[in-house]
């Protein structure tokens with residue numbers, strides 16, 4: 001479904017991606033792990049065409065991402081941004097239903113609101129939350145609203161950038177189960193970025209570790225433990241000493 005071939009991206013003289021090659025089969029849940037600042041979020045933005053790579057190819061369903069109708073392309077995706085990225089001037093339900101209120105997937109207002117409330121419920125938020133503004137919510141609640149928005153239009157492909165960061169362990173468990181459900185029940189293809197190893201084990205079919213601008217290791221979640229890769233082992237055990245330097 002998603003294929004990155006030798007993708008390069010630098011910002012000024014800072015080389016971030018130095019030949020990323022990654023394949024995500026249809027209906028699979030890929031988790032990308034890696035240290036802070038290694039280019040995980042940039043990788044997702046490249047796939048969406050929000051950041052243009054300097055070199056390499058990215059295809060979704062065999063089609064190059066930068067060609068063709070952008071609106072139709074983006075309509076296939078749901079994305080939870082790392083900082084939730086809600087619209088301050090819209091209420092919670094209007095944020096969740098953003099795509100359902102405009103464009104090709106436009107619904108009647110009452111129907112869009114109903115769908116929004118149902119999605120809010122799925123991420124553990126009460127219907128009363130619907131008419132609040134993002135500024136009235138806690139950080140974890142905002143994150144869940146972002147998640148509800150990502151799944152609102154039942155996308156084929158879904159990206160979650162740090163879905164459980166800032167959530168309590170119980171809510172993190174709810175969100176992990178939800179992500180798993182979306183992949184299994186809706187047959188969606190998912191890429192999740194997380195530092196949370198509990199999440200990795202709960203969500204992933206496949207795991208890829210990004211380090212030094214390349215995919216250092218990739219394999220199934222079952223292969224991850226005892227894979228022998230010193231980068232992966234340092235990361236999953238949270239050790240300060242190892243090939244990954246703490247100052248980057």
Ligand SMILES: Nc1ncnc2c1ncn2[C@@H]1O[C@H](COP(=O)(O)OP(=O)(O)OP(=O)(O)O)[C@@H](O)[C@H]1O
Nearest residue numbers: 011014016034035036037038039040041042043082
């Ligand atoms: N638009 C941009 N302009 C300039 N530099 C950028 C831009 N976006 C990202 N970078 C740089 O690219 C590098 C990778 O950033 P990215 O956000 O992908 O990291 P990350 O792996 O997601 O880290 P974290 O785990 O902390 O979220 C960082 O050094 C960042 O400063």
Ligand SMILES: [Mg+2]
Nearest residue numbers: 040041082161
């Ligand atoms: Mg990031």
